[in-house]
Amino acid sequence: MSDPVPPASDDAVLTAERDGDVAVLTLTRPDRRNALNTDLCLAIRAAVDEAVGTGARAILVTGEGTAFCSGADLGGVYGDEFLDALYGMLHHLAKVPVPIVAAVNGPAIGAGTQLAMACDLRVADATAKFAVPTARNGMAVDAWTIRTLAELAGTGRARRLMLAGESLDCEEALLCGLADRAGTLEDALAWAHEIAALAxxxxxxxxxxxxxxxxxxxxxxxxxxxxxxxxxxxxxxxxxxxxxxxxxxxx
Known part of the structure; x- marks a missing residue:
């Protein structure tokens, strides 16, 4: 990759790089398995806007380490500030005019599955896992999340995730359409470059x-x-x- 954008501080939660026409955004909280907090949600939204504003033709989102995103950081999840940042970011990703590819390089749990669904396409490696365990943690997700999950994975599997607290591994996610391709980060980046060459x-x-x-x-x-x-x-x-x-x- 080329043209790395240096993190603002040692506490940066996201790194952004440009690889030609593709902007690569990497969640960098491996000690928290890339759990989303308010700062990270705001950073993702800002980085996506920066990529679009500087002419990126495709955007790739992935996680550092062995997880894509383990969900919301439960240390700070209870509050309107976080909810506004999370859902503002997710809905914004669906609106930007540039295709966004998620390289799901491990578990995408809760808000991690939401982030993957907010992207337009998902490449899952063998360790990918998807779940929205609100029934297990007493929380809730918005209607967009549940409806989008049903559209992508099918109503039956959405009911299993939302009403029985189950999860989908890479193979089942590919079978039902929640994941679009199997592959590594390199595979996802290659696909993003193919997309970046389109109109x-x-x-x-x-x-x-x-x-x-x-x-x-x-x-x-x-x-x-x-x-x-x-x-x-x-x-x-x-x-x-x-x-x-x-x-x-x-x-």
């Missing part, structure tokens, strides 16, 4: 429609028209005539 405006439109609850009909219609009016459409036609790969610029 940015088309990707943004597709994400907007897929996450339709975040946009109104007028925004979707305008996005549709912007794609068809873009130079990328003409570039695609030219590339086909010239028998080469198109080079999309997002304009």
């Amino acid at each position: 940015p405006l088309a990707l943004a439109h597709n994400k907007l429609v897929l996450n339709g609850s975040t946009a109104d009909d007028a925004a979707i219609e305008q996005s549709f028209r912007d794609v068809w009016a873009s130079e990328d459409v003409r570039e695609s036609l030219t590339a086909r005539d010239e028998k080469r790969r198109p080079v999309f610029r997002g304009v």
Whole structure:
């Protein structure tokens, strides 16, 4: 990877690097198995906005060490400040116009599963595990989490996770669609680079429609028209005539 962004202090909870057109965000609380606290939720949101603002064409999210994210840091979870930071970050990830890939390099429990679901695609390694154990800890997640889980994993498996407190391993997550591919961080990064070469405006439109609850009909219609009016459409036609790969610029 290139162009590392140095952490603000020794207590940094997230690192950000650029690998060409891909921004790589790594949760760096391995001593807490990358559990989310208020600072980390705010850092993820800020880093995603920074990546989009500086022209990243895809974003990769992963965790340092042997866990993707073990959930909410129970030392500081009880309070509106954390809940606002967590759900503000999760819902924001669904709205940004750039595809986000989660490299689930180990357990993604509770808020870790939520973070993986807020990403657009999930690559799970052999140690990945997904669970939302609110029935075991007496807590609650918002309706977006439960509905998104049901859309991705199917109603039956969502009921098992939410009502029976069960978990899904990598194999079952792949079978039901909660995970999209099996692979390592390197595999996820390679996929992110493939995605980064695709047409940015088309990707943004597709994400907007897929996450339709975040946009109104007028925004979707305008996005549709912007794609068809873009130079990328003409570039695609030219590339086909010239028998080469198109080079999309997002304009």
